Amino acid sequence: MTDPNNTVPWFRDAVIYQIYVRSFADGDGDGVGDLAGIRQRLPYLAELGVDAVWLTPFYPSPMADGGYDVADYRDVDPTLGSLAEFDALLGEAHDLDLRVIVDLVPNHTSSAHPWFAEALAAGPGSSPARDRYLFRPGRGEHGELPPNDWESVFGGPAWTRVEDGEWYLHLFAPEQPDLNWRNPEVRAEFVEVLRFWLDRGVDGFRVDVAHGMIKHPDLPDIGRTQQIQLLGRDELPYFDQDEVHEIYREWRAVLDAYPGQRMAVAEAWAHTPERLARYVRSDELHQAFNFEFLDADWSAIGFRKVIDSSLAATALVRATTTWVLANHDVRRPVTRYGGGEVGLRRARAAGLLMLALPGSAYVYQGEELGLPEVTDLPEEALQDPMWERSGHTERGRDGCRVPLPWSDGTPPFGFGPPDSTASWLPVPTDWGALSVASQQQQQESTLRLYRAALAIRRQHPALGDGTLTWQDSAGDVLVFAREPGFTCAVNLGAEPVRLPFSGRLLCSSDRVTVLEEEGAGTDGTASWCLVLPPDTTVWWTTD
Template sequence: MHRIDTDWWRDAVVYQVYVRSFADGDGDGVGDLAGVRARLGHLVDLGIDALWLTPFYPSPMADGGYDVADYCDVDPLFGSLEDFDALLADAHARELKVIVDVVPNHTSDAHPWFAEALAAQPGDPARDRYLFREGKGDNGELPPNDWESVFGGPAWTRLPDGQWYLHLFAPEQPDLNWRNPQVRAEFRKVLKFWLDRGVDGFRIDVAHGMIKHPDLPDTNLQQQISLLGRAELPYFDQDEVHEIYREWRGLLDSYQGARIGVAEAWAPTSRRLARYVRPDELHQAFNMALLEADWSAAGFRAVIDDSLAANDAVGATTTWVLGNHDVKRPVTRYGDGATGLRRARAAALLSFALPGSVYVYQGEELGLPEVLDLPEELLQDPVWERSGHTDRGRDGCRVPIPWEGATPPFGFGPGDRSWLPAPESWTELAVAAQRGRDDSVLATYRSALAVRRENPALGDGELEWLDAPDGVLVFRREPGFACAVNFGAEPVELPLSGRVLCRSDGGAEWTGVLPGETAVWLAEIR
């Protein structure tokens, strides 16, 4: 059995709930906290240890709730604080941990602080909570520097009084100045508010972005977002950010029950990323490298080795992530159709067998593909507008998941609508449709996570690579467990023997031949 409380995160399976797309409790077509609460049984049956809730705070929803106007309340779209408390209590009663999103890099432009800043004059202390600067050019008509928004276009917007403010995302998301003591003190209060309610931790949005180089220098680079996690940028992964997390770790450790901080951080190297999880900082950092790896044995092996080495050096666990609400779904990323589905199932089993903790994005357990043909008039991701309608953005991975029935919205809520339409072709992918099929993706996930929970070889620990043919990865974990993954299209004969614990293709026998694009777990290896 795995850890229940102390150090529970080191081998936890965490399920990401994108609240607006998980389950609708009131019939308005938008997922909410009551909907999540009503569907907790699915998460228990799946075999997860914790759920991570995306932002549900009051917000104008310029970026799906990642533009927060009030950090200590619930937006009516998602319910109330009472709904949150009831969800938290039910989850805890089912032995599920609950992690909530915190968004400290920026606020909404509807936040009272920003309204106060706009009403103030240049140089007023109210503006120092954000990053206001004079522009360049003869009359300040040019942005202060060449920084680009992650969503496209410049990262600066000019006010009528001539000053510019920084927003690394949408203009409705002004960046905070984390060198301002008021900002640091306010977020300490925010963390305490939710910790006092009983949350088990925080997923920290843009954890790498809160400190900018003090000189705000030009990058002299084009298409800067393409360099995220690959190059040094003066507005991401600055050394000073670690002071914040050392302070936050002290606060988290002051509460009983092993409360954790999880960084959504991008860094140029795995060793830079590992700095976020040093013993006196955060507990986990998302390892985005695996979801960016090419579908190849060499590509996956390189990421696994590099990630494990970097985290081992600081005594931290490694997280394995194949998808989230910001990236194309694995089924589509790996080739779409039957090929993409086979590969996604195999990649899931591989990730579940690796040392450390695993994050599952809602719908991965159903084998959902990216929805690539959403009508343009329904697209809501700010990337769509900011790119001049050249990038459709992230809505395709945010379509509400199907629960039951033969027609959309597949039991999403008591009404007959959902904020984004699910494809008619998802009938056989619904939870109810897969529940009774031993060969379904859902059955594979449930089986694998049940084995992972009970098998002492899995979770935290170490692995040993075994010799394997080109295009195949094989590793052993003690006691008596092996995982083999065939990245090629053709079957491969392997000198392994044992009892099948789980196969990504739903099979139950082991003949020594591993089909193409398939993973197998074996016990009693000799």
């Protein structure tokens, strides 16, 4: 909720809306979302009720990985706008009381970055230019084998050999060479990048691959394949190394030097909640995405375990937990939870549960529309590097990046200007019914549910930062209270349940029924119960 006295930092309980820039709104009709399109849709976000927006990378890029291969950290890609357009967007967002967070990509640059061109030209050896990256001689009699067995997150080896025989590390695509964060020049450069955008007025940063910048100095073999399966489950020599926290202490000092509570959120994977909490210690970053919540089993045991462990870990460092159900890298919740009516019902229930929990929450564009994953994109339309790197065995993440439908009619449903028919990924022909225009007219639409829930979250004194208290509940049901006078219940089971009820309903993810129990009390007063259907979350207040 909004703190009228400004005593709680805004980010501790903010709801932040992720904009995947290329897919949100197209302002010029070329089929690619851009800053002009975002500017036109800012009133929609203000009406939705979020506190801030996070913009995925809009910097100059060859787009080998949707902009996460940055060629220039201090400019805007011409296909997406200009610095003047960005400044206008920032000012208009602030006028609507929306803060703006920008994506920072510090683990790697684009292979088109001037630094990498300089490194290639410098030749083998420990030249200053090559030391900005991780170049190494190969193994084998003639250096023909990679320096170790590390794998790219996108598939295949994490090393590519250049013409002079050395190899460079890229934990993602070959067009994304990893930086050497033990190099003082690299560290100094990114401090200046932070200041460049802070001076323009941005409110914070989302730090891409925040767990990845420091690699074990010995570059040891892992000794197995399918290494990505260890992410968040076991130790890896190229992720979550202790030295990474030195970087964030330096960045925190930079952020604290600016007025207005500037912040940073880490995209960090760690194999325990306690290690994840280290990223949000009081002298480091302010938030870290809680991906355990996104991965929780659809059961009361699964969700409660994640909620309890996450709240306990962040409490140790006096931070708040940052909940997330979706982003541009994972299957959309509707599909992940089973698809069709069941998946939509569960996604709505999970969204309402998330917004009731203590801390901050991130909403990925289209989540508020209940959009499903697009699983049948034509192969020729796929652009995610996972598709090629996996030998066409992994379709990648394009299915959650399909442009948003704004209006009824025909594809791409108002994604661009009137009469524009272009979209960089094809939009399903049946998405008109899921469009913003259509859902605004439907009383029980997912869009209206999110608007109502976000309005309540802002107004009710129990919601946002704080704590929760679990209530007794049977079966696959979770019930918790937040003070003053708020209760949330979610039925994760297959059968309706009856819960004791007194108070006033605030909202629910599906229809619920309140019944008078048979037999009044001895004092003649009525007793009531709430019938909660499967896969449904309900909020009520006793205040």
